[in-house]
Amino acid sequence: MTVIVQKYGGTSVGSVERIQAVAERICRYRDSGTQVLAVVSAMSGETNRLESLGRSVAGKPLAREMDVLLASGEQVTIALLAMALNERGCRARSYLGDQICIRTDGNFGRARIKDIDTEALRADLAEGITPVIAGFQGVDADGNLNTLGRGGSDTTAVAIAAAVGVDECQICTDVDGVYTADPRVVDDARRLQQITFEEMLELASLGSKVLHPRSVEFAGKYRVPLRVLSSFEEGPGTLITSEKTTMEQPIVSGIAYARDEAKITMSGVPDIPGIASKILGPVSRAPIEVDMIVQNTGADGLTDFTFTVKRSDHDRALELLTAVQQSIGARELAGDNKIAKISVVGVGMRSHAGVATRMFDALAAENINILMISTSEIKISVVVAERYLELAVRCIHSEFDLGADIVAEETA
């Protein structure tokens, strides 16, 4: 018998009707010979509701107690789904994180999973019982509840899949797979049949909000076949796996973008050792998350230093750096909060030279000025003015023929 993990996110269990639809779906899988371990999130909106309830009680809510508060959301969903399954004659049993010893590291609000006791789950499967597991939560060595941070239910699903050793881990969501680009921006964006963990990790980190990056990392590490598919419609979705089984690998698999970005540039900075940490230190300690960092060395012993942050952090970062500018004697400080980042991702880049050039040429042909460039082995990211975002994504998508049917892949 095939055994799979299915994770249902907040929208998929967002109402009584949707929970019932999920129960129907799990029953159909069982009837066709596939046993499901279900992992669920809180009903959509619930985590936000609880969080703002906490913030209305305390200006600085204790992290330990915020985790106790938030973890109650998943508790509601597991009970409701288990009820709905039993009602349909599909025996099911709910599990909170601590009931299957999802052991976490004690970092409230962003805990990592260390271990899971699969004994009860294995016993349930042997008896034909469907376990329904609360995502997003675990318990630390001192018995405190921990949550894994937003998107943590994906990680729970992969961890359960790895620990039990199932055939596949399915992330059931409100989109039917991973696309070559955002279909709202690119008309002929195409659903990918397969993608590698590395590619998915880059896409997930780059703002393609389908999967939480940590869950992809986890799946790659433990070689858990991961599939993204729709909760609402039937379909194969996108399989995320170690190696593509297709004969032909496309050079570029997909394009991701992030809109809410800002960049800060400090120009005419003395080019001496330790200057980067003098600039970024105060920002990181704020703490403001820094994404891309680019430094160019000039000929006059001065350098220009640019980095990107979330748009909401732009003003604060600029303010922090005003003091830094004076202390290090930099010539100029400037911010730009109307930028966007576009990235092309593909393991095929490794063996194909000139991908960057093709990308830059395509942008130049549309008169789109590139403000920053950053590359890794399977990814090229550029920053452009936000108004060019859609045009840039479309012209790159077209340049790499991502809309065309790739016969070898589609029939794989």
Added chain:
Amino acid sequence: MTVIVQKYGGTSVGSVERIQAVAERICRYRDSGTQVLAVVSAMSGETNRLESLGRSVAGKPLAREMDVLLASGEQVTIALLAMALNERGCRARSYLGDQICIRTDGNFGRARIKDIDTEALRADLAEGITPVIAGFQGVDADGNLNTLGRGGSDTTAVAIAAAVGVDECQICTDVDGVYTADPRVVDDARRLQQITFEEMLELASLGSKVLHPRSVEFAGKYRVPLRVLSSFEEGPGTLITSEKTTMEQPIVSGIAYARDEAKITMSGVPDIPGIASKILGPVSRAPIEVDMIVQNTGADGLTDFTFTVKRSDHDRALELLTAVQQSIGARELAGDNKIAKISVVGVGMRSHAGVATRMFDALAAENINILMISTSEIKISVVVAERYLELAVRCIHSEFDLGADIVAEETA
């Protein structure tokens, strides 16, 4: 240092503002040298909301899963109250039932507490930390969540008080104590300074909704001084204790009533052994809860058999007994769903004869017909037509001078 348990019910923690008021109050106790272990219910309305959510998902929701669902309500409150306390500089830590091993017997929805591990609570008290404990829940030997049934948080509070060995267990609620009668019915109803466990148990069982009967039983068994007082106003409330410390014991302590009652009478029943169980058996197995049972033996070998049930069970009980009537050959079957029960309670009755006579005379003076009578050592209950309820309560209250100040008690 004095250590007390304070239980706050749903109304007392029904909003962000009320939770903050409770936090303020606990801080004041601490500042005046009293350490509090707080036990809380779900925010008012929350348990009902969760229960109906469960019933909308499944026609017959599994009891195990209903407990998982309902227990999430208290989880929210402990987190919020612990946050509010910490925000005010009062170090606090929340505990779910399983985090202090509130071991229960596995009866979903109506579990009983078997044991509590007080180690963490004692350690907190030693460090000056206020534990905030989820009422209403525990965990059974197999690790399943259990709830204690409605009003179960009172029982949790008393169990914690008994296990830790505190000076007093305070039930903080929306009334400021236990009254000689319902103040909405009797104008000069008086708050009692003290009442015995036995008396409170009778009053609690008889529809005076201040305390859950099981918690009173528990407090009596473990000799935990119990106090009912207002969550919102300062005041001594009512102390429930083993022996009254007052010199003079009033004959009657209080009057309780239950409005939503019905009675079923089967007349002309052959007076032979086993007949009671033939009549009540089908009713109990329905299951319908039977309250008062009265049987009078007549001279002709026939007897009349009357019992009371909740008004909502009247029609079903009558239907069940139609079949019984034919099988045992009883002459007549009749129901009355417009009745009410009134009870006077007092340990003083033990040593004072004639209490029943005074009560019956008082009713007769107002031309109120008594339909049923049932007595115990410290209680006399009568059933009257519902329309006489208020008049009956008032005339009995007056007959026993319950409105008058009792100097010895008030100065106790």
